Amino acid sequence: MQNTSHDKQEKSTSQKTALGHIRVLDLTRVLAGPWCAQNLADLGAEVIKVERPGAGDDTRSWGPPYLKDQDGADTSEAAYYLAANRGKKAIAVDISTSEGQHIIRELAKKSDVVLENYKVGQLKKYGLDYESLKQLKPDLVYCSITGFGQNGPYAHRAGYDFIVQGMGGFMSLTGERDDLPGGGPQKAGVAIADLMTGMYATIGVMAALTHRDRTGEGQYIDMALLDVQVAMLANMNMNYLTSGKPPKRWGNAHQNIVPYQTFATSDGHIIVAAGNDGQYRKFVQVGGRPELADDPRFISNPLRVQHRDTLVPILADMVKLKTKKEWIAELEAAGVPCGPINKLDEVFADPQVQARDMQITLPHPTAGLATLVGSPIKLSETPVSYQAAPPLLGQDTDTVLQEVLALPESEIAQLKSQGIIA
Known part of the structure; x- marks a missing residue:
């Protein structure tokens, strides 16, 4: 040196x-x-x-x-x-x-x-x-x-x-x-x-x-x-370069994964990020709708992406039946990735952020x-x-x-x- x-x-x-x-x-x-x-x-x-x-x-x-x-x-x-x-x-x-x-x-x-x-x-x-x-x-x-x-x-x-x-x-x-x-x-x-x-x-x-x-x-x-x-557009760049089609806006949803978005609970919003079929199955079980996991339209992620306009409204109605706190506690216990949408006062009060x-x-x-x-x-x-x-x-x-x-x-x-x- x-x-x-x-x-x-x-x-x-x-x-x-x-x-x-x-x-x-x-x-x-x-x-x-x-x-x-x-x-x-x-x-x-x-x-x-x-x-x-x-x-x-x-x-x-x-x-x-x-x-x-x-x-x-x-x-x-x-x-x-x-x-x-x-x-x-x-x-x-x-x-x-x-x-x-x-x-x-x-x-x-x-x-x-x-x-x-x-x-x-x-x-x-x-x-x-x-x-x-x-x-x-x-x-x-x-x-x-x-x-x-x-x-x-x-x-x-x-x-x-x-x-x-x-x-x-x-x-x-x-x-x-x-x-x-x-x-x-x-x-x-x-x-x-x-x-x-x-x-x-x-x-x-x-x-x-x-x-x-x-x-x-x-x-x-x-x-x-x-x-x-x-x-920095990462996978979105590659979505375009591999398909030749410019990706569209999807708001708080994910272009390639369903459900992977925000949902309104009875008293606020949560994020649910079900990255695989097992996590999706656990999500609908926690929501009291286990039949949605075996529905042939929704049984795999490619099918859920294909039928998102049918599935997401059903899931949205399901999520509204519980509070934000209830959903996060039950989904975390079930191993489904989820989280709140925090304001900055909540961010800096979060024990993980403090730790x-x-x-x-x-x-x-x-x-x-x-x-x-x-x-x-x-x-x-x-x-x-x-x-x-x-x-x-x-x-x-x-x-x-x-x-x-x-x-x-x-x-x-x-x-x-x-x-x-x-």
Whole structure:
């Protein structure tokens, strides 16, 4: 393994992290890039988030709601910003100035990874593109995240998650059936193209770091929201590629499995996911309709899919006869996969979610404490490390410039007076 690009004291065995030897220069904002950077920070990397003086990441103001300070008043940190920026150090640098560009180049020389999500070609005019920084640090891993990638007819378009969900086919599959009330295309409840691009970018960065550690060679990573949206359609892609027929929307039902959908109980909704004939048989037995398991129209999954318009209304009437709690208890006892549809207050009150430490609390400079969501990555030997709450704008500018670049206080003060840093 080669030496890392920056000096750090070895952590004790109890504090070791997977990426504790890595420094990431994060030039991204909004969601896809910050999500990748937050994953790397959780895994122990030192992440330096670079923002515009005065304004910062757009999502800082994407509220309400905002984090409350210790007196109950709104802080400047929107909940949206808090979702994707824990564990980072924040510096404010105006990269449109030659002095700001020099600072970024010097930081890149001392970093292992650069993340950016500017429009195609935008950083080249500042001398902060991959080819420019590669001359300063040949083993640099440089990841660009855009809507449509670095080539192709759409490369220079701005990329927005909502638009990509439509262009990439996701919304053709999501939403109620066109022939039912409320039918039509529907986006996901979260920015799924952004989030999945952040996840794929994380994988790409770690693969590139592994290659660098084996060979000493850096590389460029070209991530596009549209590519990711297309790739993540999984079995629906293959349904089309094997049949030549674009899949339709099925709402809360499954195109290939019946019953595998939501049902209304007497007091709420449940999900029933009968993935095989045995589970279907147990489901109708619990519902007091065992004859439905032996009905020749419904005896196998292919037949249930063929006759779904006949079977599902019968099952829906059956499910309405019991409460949500009764159904879940009886189906779980029978071994039929099922579950409730929880609101977020119910999610974070769920004992399983609590047992998995999916809600965390970290010290925050204005709120006192910030309640955040934990990482789902559970590593036995190098567990995730929650290094800090999402930082205030420019919170670490002085510290980073002094410790990483060894700038004297007088030079930092002059850069501040010129508005180049904050």
